[in-house]
Amino acid sequence: MSAIIIDAETGETLFAKAADTPRQPASTIKVLTGMIALKSLDELEWVTVSKRASDMPRSKVYLDPDKSYRANDLINAVLLASANDTSVALAEKIAGSEQGFAEMMTLRASLWGAKNTVCRTATGLTAKGQQSTARDLALIFRHAMKDEQFASRMNRVKTRTSYGKELHNHNKALWRVEGAEGGKTGYISAARQTYVGQFTREGVGTIVVALMGSESMWSDVENLVDYGFKKQEQVKTAALRLKGNQDKVALAE
Helix, strand or coil: CEEEEEECCCCCEEEEECCCCCECCHHHHHHHHHHHHHHHCCCCCEEECCHHHHCCCCCCCCCCCCCEEEHHHHHHHHHCCCCHHHHHHHHHHHHCCHHHHHHHHHHHHHHCCCCCCECCCCCCCCCCCCEECHHHHHHHHHHHCCCHHHHHHHCCCEEECCCCCEEECCCCHHHHCCCEEEEEEEEECCCEEEEEEEEEECCCEEEEEEEEEECCHHHHHHHHHHHHHHHHHHHHHHHHHHHHHHHHHHHHC
């Protein structure tokens, strides 16, 4: 398993275990898909669906290739319901092909400091050469959560599309872990369970947790979050003590 905890405000690493080991990211990579779509499309814009997109395997919302859908609904389906069909439909709308869109995803990741991320799909489904790391996922999610549109969507337990379908968030941390603000899950056999999410606790701070290759994801997430906040408190306490000692030395001089 790979894992990392970073301070969301400073970017400082609070804990890392094989955090730079490349792995298949599974659906956590859809954070990039959703963010690029948010910045590229108007929410009310119509998106057509190719047969290729509609034929994507689950998770999906079963798009009809004979219909068009609002971009807003498809973006929510990507980020909350982890839909593969909507991911490909958006990719084809924006870049003309999923391959072209994957290149945009890789570039965006690199611009955010995620230098070990290579995207081959808009979905995170297993693909040769596709990879990310726990550190990169944390960096990507930290940047994405600074965007109000993105953050507000990730915080929803469920939402309803304009055509009446109810979408449920796959991120169980929202109702299982104190301070959860948003997160993205993923699973494919080649990646096992993957996760990235942000958590805030009043008086302590905000952390981003990422893990890859887990066999007990929710238990691992809870343990990492608890450890992360304890470590964050220790770091802040140590900084205050150091400042206090420096102030004493200054006064003595």
